[in-house]
Amino acid sequence: MKSKIFILLYLTGLIGFSQNQEEITDLGLNTKQEILTTEKYMELPNPVATNLQNWSSIKGIHIGWGTTDIRYKKEEPILHLETTKRLKAWKGERISAQIGISNADKNIEISVEVSDLKSGKNKISKEHFQTAFVRYVMTDELNKDGKGGCGYRKPTDFDSTLIADALDHHTKKIEIAKHSSRGIWLKLQIPQNTKTGNYKGFVTLKNKTKILKKLPFEVQVLQRTLPQPKDWKFHLDLWQNPYAVARYFGVTPWSEAHFEHLKREMKPYADAGGKSITASIMYEPWGGQTQDPFNSMVMWMKKLDGSWHFDFAVFDKWVEFMREMGITKQINCYSMVPWKLSFQYFNQTTNQLQVIKTQPGEPEYETMWTAMLTAFAKHLKTKGWFEKTYISMDERPKEVMQKVLKIIKNADPNFKISLAGDWHQELEPYLDDYCVPLSTKYEQKVLEKRQQQGKVTTYYTCCTEPYPNTFTFSKPAESEWLAWYAAKDNLDGYLRWALNSWTSEPLLDSRFRAWAAGDTYLIYPMGRSSVRFERMVEGIQFYEKVNILREEFHQKQNTEALKKIENVLQLFDENTLPQNPASEVTKKAREVINSL
Known part of the structure; x- marks a missing residue:
């Protein structure tokens, strides 16, 4: 009986979240409101005096x-x-x-x-x-x-x-x-x-x-x-955090009430043509870096005989829900190499949740992950999701990745793999989805080869870039600039690590303890969009326009029109920001594309 209780706790996310009754923001401001803000709310007092x-x-x-x-x-x-x-x-x-x-x-x-x-x-x-x-x-x-x-x-x-x-x-x-x-x-x-x-x-x-x-x-x-968002080619990958939604609205993770809230909160991503589902297949893949850590959507259990057992019930619920929302292209599963290199599981012998500390290269790590990936591959094939699933990692060293790649391919040679991180020539052939920082430039021959192979090739920004970026204080046009840049470099799309990893009071205070304000989310509770997010969507639409026009003009051999497109795209150079403002560059580019 105890075993069943612990499994139930695991499947519901270990613990139900409750709203913060003190209503203090992450950085200590009293909101002067009794409950978390939802429909009606008061903004915080302005720290800047009126002149x-x-x-x-x-x-x-x-x-x-x-x-x-x-x-x-x-x-x-x-x-x-x-x-x-x-x-x-x-x-x-x-x-x-x-x-x-x-x-x-x-x-x-x-x-x-x-x-x-x-x-x-x-x-x-x-x-x-x-x-x-x-x-x-x-x-x-x-x-x-x-x-x-x-x-x-x-x-x-x-x-x-x-x-x-x-x-x-x-x-x-x-x-x-x-x-x-x-x-x-x-x-x-x-x-x-x-x-x-x-x-x-x-x-x-x-x-x-x-x-x-x-x-x-x-x-x-x-x-x-313009096609409907679900038919856009742009590969938009904004990492979703369902646990933030559960905490904010005070509901039990994966309950009916949770999914009702998720329908509203995930709709902006679907309406923006979102392509990737973010799934956490182990406990806290990124440690406690967010206000609401990611629990495991897979139950790991070590049985009495020492063998491993995995339950994918929560993972299935999440993926099925997101697919119903219209996000169907791929499922990105994090992470074989978490930041803490510790792995939580339920031990049937002790009836307790325990932690294994192990890393790539160690026998225990290989045994554990081989068992998991083998069971996972079998389950995914049963569900018909194997071809859409990627074993995903971010910002991991090359040597670590090489060890992990071996384990993945031994478990099933057809597993797809994604990495968001630095460029490594040795890893590139094994990565079906490769996303590098803005400062890294793919070689043209690499891009062409990957496109011929049907692989996903994108870029990302994070807290590193002062411009362009999507902080709450960033210039709005910088969010639009991002997709234009992808069009210029013939990339498939863009990744940002946080769609909705909300702060404690996201509608009031976007500041967070670890990064510049707004780094952790692009949309607000109750399905609210943002200035940043709307401008990002407008950029994606122009990416689609550029692709449609390029294809048409190539077929018609309209070299003059193609030259106009390529000339205006050359304006999107991050090294010229902020001296050459994103607002001016996007305005010029819009005028050219809308005139064709």
């Missing part, structure tokens, strides 16, 4: 179209706004715009309404819009040398400010205090069957029931059509 002299040029309530390139400061007036917004888009494309509001009057309560967009007898229904208030979250800055955001950090050592990032579509009206500003984000999904034409409509802003402004909004829908 009233800056507001002397603004009278009353200033409203207009801004730009999605800027995170507008809460304490400063927005000086440059336009009366009309004009955008271009392909059919099937998702586009964004931002309205700015600066209030020099008394406190106001703002709500937003959008109209249908019309072009003659044709229209784009307002149901295809989503409006969201841009919410302020606490952020910090790069390391003092300006060379990145890695390393443990104390909040007292860094400037902390409120930054505009979370896109709150749940809140339908919001108070804007006197002498403060806020952005309103509009997202429009243009249906694939939309007729070509110039579509016009309005966005209406109200203070309670009083109309403050009607802003004209125009979209020129071009003749070309």
Whole structure:
């Protein structure tokens, strides 16, 4: 009976999470709220004082179209706004715009309404819009040398400010205090069957029931059509953390309630064309580096006779759920080489969870992992998932990887293997999915060979790069820049280690003890997107456009058009950032691609 109880604990993630009752952020700020923030919440107080002299040029309530390139400061007036917004888009494309509001009057309560967009007898229904208030979250800055955001950090050592990032579509009206500003984000999904034409409509802003402004909004829908996200070629790999969702909402891991929350939280990734499922096949593959460590989705048990037994029930639940969400290309399983080199299992003899400390090259390690991989391969083949599954590792030394590769191939020579880490010529032939840092450049002959072999070849950024990056304080256009760069270098896509490894209070404070703010997540609870994430998706869409146009122009032998594409892609050079801002580069590139 005891054995069954321990197995049950293992399968449910070892322990049910509960919400933090003290409501203190990771870095010690009291949220002044009783429960974790979900639908309605208050932002943290602004640590930056309002300079009233800056507001002397603004009278009353200033409203207009801004730009999605800027995170507008809460304490400063927005000086440059336009009366009309004009955008271009392909059919099937998702586009964004931002309205700015600066209030020099008394406190106001703002709500937003959008109209249908019309072009003659044709229209784009307002149901295809989503409006969201841009919410302020606490952020910090790069390391003092300006060379990145890695390393443990104390909040007292860094400037902390409120930054505009979370896109709150749940809140339908919001108070804007006197002498403060806020952005309103509009997202429009243009249906694939939309007729070509110039579509016009309005966005209406109200203070309670009083109309403050009607802003004209125009979209020129071009003749070309973008495929649905599930059909995008871009290989987007953002590591998911289901344990963070369980902790945040106070539900038992892998319960029905957990999966109900996961449906909402994983949808942004699916809608962005996410390709990879992140699965932890052993306990804490990355140690305790996140607020919510990854438990094992596989139960490891050493039986009375000393043999190994593995239960894949949780793994199956997670993979089946993610496949139902539309993420079907591959399953990345971490990690044979965890950071701590310790492996937790249930010992049937002692009726206890125990830990083995062993490493590649040791007999115990080889015996244990050979048993696991052999059982895993058999199970995956039964489920029909073997060809989609990758034994995955990240940032491991070459010598260690060589030992691990031998064990994997001895267990089943057809296992696929992925690595996110430094370039090693000796390892490349064995890696079906290779992802290197931005600073590493693949040789053209290697790229061509891997593409011919059908292998995945991508790159990643992490806390190392000061620019481009996806910190909460990074320039929004840097997130879009990432996919353009992949198009320039003919890479398959991009990896970022954290989709939703949330801090204790992600809606309020994006700072974390180990890295620059925002490094651990790109989306917010309750299915909220972010300025960073939306710009990343826009970049991915242009990657798809580039691929579609390249293929068409190659077939038509349109060398002039191909040259235009390649010339504009050469602008995406990380060595020119930030002197050559991502906002300027992406603007030029958009204009060229949308003109073809």
